[in-house]
Amino acid sequence: MKWTNKQYVDLMTYNHPERPMFSELFGPIIGLADEWRSQGATDDMLAMKAFAFDYVPYYNLGNLDAIHRPKEIVLENTDVRYVGIDHFGRKVRMDKRTSTIPLPETFPVETMDDWIKIKHMFAYDPCRISEDEITKAKLLQDQGVLIKSEILGGFDILRELMGEENCCIAFYEDPELVEDILHTISETNIKVLSQISEKITIDQLSVHEDMAGKTAPMIGPNLVSEFIVPYYLQSWEIVKNAGTKLFCQDSDGNMNPVIDAFIQGGINIFYPCEPAGGMDIVALRKKYGHRIAFRGGIDKHIIRRTKEEIKRELLYKMQPCMTEGGIVFGLDHRIPNGTSLENYIYYIRTAREILGLPPFEECAPSWGRMAF
Amino acid sequence: MANEILTEISEKIQKGKTKDIKALVPKALEAGIPAAEILNEGLLDGMNIIGIKFKNNEVFVPEVLIAARAMKAGTDILKPYLVSDQVSAKGKVVLGTVRGDFHDIGKNLVKMMMEGHGLEVIDLGVDVEPAAFVKAAKENGADVIACSALLTTTMAEMKNVVDLCKEEGIRDQVKIMIGGAPITEAYKLEVGADVYTSDAASAAEAAAALFA
Numbered sequence: 224m225k226w227t228n229k230q231y232v233d234l235m236t237y238n239h240p241e242r243p244m245f246s247e248l249f250g251p252i253i254g255l256a257d258e259w260r261s262q263g264a265t266d267d268m269l270a271m272k273a274f275a276f277d278y279v280p281y282y283n284l285g286n287l288d289a290i291h292r293p294k295e296i297v298l299e300n301t302d303v304r305y306v307g308i309d310h311f312g313r314k315v316r317m318d319k320r321t322s323t324i325p326l327p328e329t330f331p332v333e334t335m336d337d338w339i340k341i342k343h344m345f346a347y348d349p350c351r352i353s354e355d356e357i358t359k360a361k362l363l364q365d366q367g368v369l370i371k372s373e374i375l376g377g378f379d380i381l382r383e384l385m386g387e388e389n390c391c392i393a394f395y396e397d398p399e400l401v402e403d404i405l406h407t408i409s410e411t412n413i414k415v416l417s418q419i420s421e422k423i424t425i426d427q428l429s430v431h432e433d434m435a436g437k438t439a440p441m442i443g444p445n446l447v448s449e450f451i452v453p454y455y456l457q458s459w460e461i462v463k464n465a466g467t468k469l470f471c472q473d474s475d476g477n478m479n480p481v482i483d484a485f486i487q488g489g490i491n492i493f494y495p496c497e498p499a500g501g502m503d504i505v506a507l508r509k510k511y512g513h514r515i516a517f518r519g520g521i522d523k524h525i526i527r528r529t530k531e532e533i534k535r536e537l538l539y540k541m542q543p544c545m546t547e548g549g550i551v552f553g554l555d556h557r558i559p560n561g562t563s564l565e566n567y568i569y570y571i572r573t574a575r576e577i578l579g580l581p582p583f584e585e586c587a588p589s590w591g592r593m594a595f
Numbered sequence: 596m597a598n599e600i601l602t603e604i605s606e607k608i609q610k611g612k613t614k615d616i617k618a619l620v621p622k623a624l625e626a627g628i629p630a631a632e633i634l635n636e637g638l639l640d641g642m643n644i645i646g647i648k649f650k651n652n653e654v655f656v657p658e659v660l661i662a663a664r665a666m667k668a669g670t671d672i673l674k675p676y677l678v679s680d681q682v683s684a685k686g687k688v689v690l691g692t693v694r695g696d697f698h699d700i701g702k703n704l705v706k707m708m709m710e711g712h713g714l715e716v717i718d719l720g721v722d723v724e725p726a727a728f729v730k731a732a733k734e735n736g737a738d739v740i741a742c743s744a745l746l747t748t749t750m751a752e753m754k755n756v757v758d759l760c761k762e763e764g765i766r767d768q769v770k771i772m773i774g775g776a777p778i779t780e781a782y783k784l785e786v787g788a789d790v791y792t793s794d795a796a797s798a799a800e801a802a803a804a805l806f807a
């Protein structure tokens with residue numbers, strides 16, 4: 224079912240939602256379509272539409288990303304391999320059989336001088352937001368489309384510019400550089416979000432970090448509080464004062480040690496809550512109550528196992544304390560390879576049954592990515 | 596006196612103070628402390644403590660990296676002395692991320708932690724063919740092959756590494772360790788590997804235990 228922004232905001236703020244939301248956030252991992260085709264999947268199934276997923280259409284307002292980037296240069300592009308120089312001047316490569324995101328092998332920023340050379344890409348520029356765009360967003364919002372703006376991740380952008388290892392070291396050995404990067408970006412965020420908030424209340428502020436692995440986040444609560452929280456708050460305060468209710472963070476992996484710190488930074492939706500990374504939405508609900516909401520939370524690995532295990536996972540994740548709101552139920556990332564179509568259909572059927580939703584076959588086809 | 600310097604070295608390692616380490620290690624040598632003792636009771640002691648704190652989520656990647664950097668500065672100074680004293684690594688590990696997989700942050704931490712336990716690590720990088728693991732293990736007389744995989748689409752390569760070790764007749768000579776986001780104890784049993792751990796500090800402890 225297609226939801227409106229209002230229904231979504233009510234759900235995520237525990238404001239008497241009409242019913243639970245059950246979605247597929249990301250869609251299949253690369254290669255799964257071929258597996259499913261050989262198992263008899265219809266075109267509608269391959270397009271995810273057949274399963275009558277809930278979704279809310281969304282629109283991104285303003286451009287807070289790097290701008291005026293140099294053109295990408297393709298060095299090699301075969302059926303299986305891509306090598307190129309990307310818009311940050313990084314050498315990237317990709318194995319098309321296993322990825323859709325290229326891996327950077329070199330990074331543009333090591334020193335303050337390097338940063339100064341590319342700083343202009345992050346500065347304020349009138350092209351980042353226009354009156355026309357705001358007018359368009361208002362119209363869409365009135366039609367039920369969720370309006371969001373997205374700031375760059377405080378850790379994510381440092382990693383993109385410096386590489387994980389150098390950026391981690393820079394927190395200790397070159398904090399001025401880290402601060403200057405975040406300060407520059409923050410100034411831009413402040414200008415653009417202020418301009419937006421004068422005219423429209425956006426429904427959600429989003430931020431992408433992807434900063435955790437299986438057992439821990441890459442940086443701990445001390446560095447999050449010192450560097451990232453002030454950066455978040457500068458943007459969040461602006462939209463919050465204009466009435467925005469949701470601030471959503473995207474990070475895979477085990478974020479448990481930094482949740483408290485990020486709550487201080489205004490985050491109230493965590494996603495995708497990866498169980499293989501130790502994230503348990505039920506335990507988090509018990510700990511944090513209605514202070515935070517989630518998207519995802521269902522273990523993508525379980526649907527490759529037995530039907531009993533699928534049912535057990537769903538009964539646990541969809542217990543009454545979870546269905547009262549504050550969650551979009553869905554797998555915690557792309558549907559993994561090796562998931563049989565039969566298991567996937569069983570997963571959908573069982574979830575809909577537990578949530579009291581009609582069988583998908585009786586509903587109109589629908590799907591929209593919910594990765595925002 | 597010796598104890599004091601070694602404790603100080605360990606503490607400076609834990610805080611990642613490279614400059615201090617560069618001053619303290621020569622001072623310890625001048626004081627006549629054997630290089631092996633400086634290594635084990637100073638540098639590696641500090642790294643072990645960082646490992647334990649990392650496992651308990653008390654410190655995170657940046658703290659491990661600066662500690663590892665300080666340790667490297669210390670071992671670089673000690674190297675000529677260790678060679679002349681004929682102190683060698685406790686064991687050899689061939690490490691890499693499996694074929695098709697480019698994730699390397701976890702693998703790099705495993706390397707640092709293993710080195711912090713006095714092991715020699717031959718790092719083959721990412722996207723490593725099973726044959727390359729086996730070849731490197733043979734050429735270097737490695738005791739351990741350690742494979743990292745972060746994707747469900749690439750984890751099956753670990754079984755290929757195990758199978759190839761059998762085919763090439765080295766399965767009895769090497770222990771095979773596996774880890775990464777989708778890996779579990781059950782998967783270790785399924786592919787017939789020897790050791791699985793969920794984090795890098797435990798990986799290093801487990802590897803070091805093989806040589807104890």
Ligand code: B12
Nearest residue numbers: 322323324436437556697698699701743746747774794795
């Ligand atoms: C950063 C990241 C990336 C970066 C990698 C950068 C780099 N240089 O490595 C980029 C953006 C390039 C990337 C790409 C992709 N990624 Co990625 N990525 C991640 C992320 C967010 C963090 C991984 C990480 O670095 N963690 C930090 C380290 C410190 O933790 P760790 O890796 O878990 O390692 C620890 C332990 O596992 C253990 N360990 C690790 N190795 C070993 C080895 C041994 C022997 C032992 C004993 C222990 C051990 O010790 C480490 C330290 O304690 C994970 C999320 C996650 N949950 O892991 C997704 C994740 C691994 N990625 C995923 C995906 C899908 C992809 C892509 C396919 C996306 C795409 N559309 O293209 C590509 C694939 C690229 C390829 N072919 O390899 C999925 C995999 C899902 C699946 N079905 O398997 C994950 C799990 C995200 C998710 N929520 O599902 N990714």
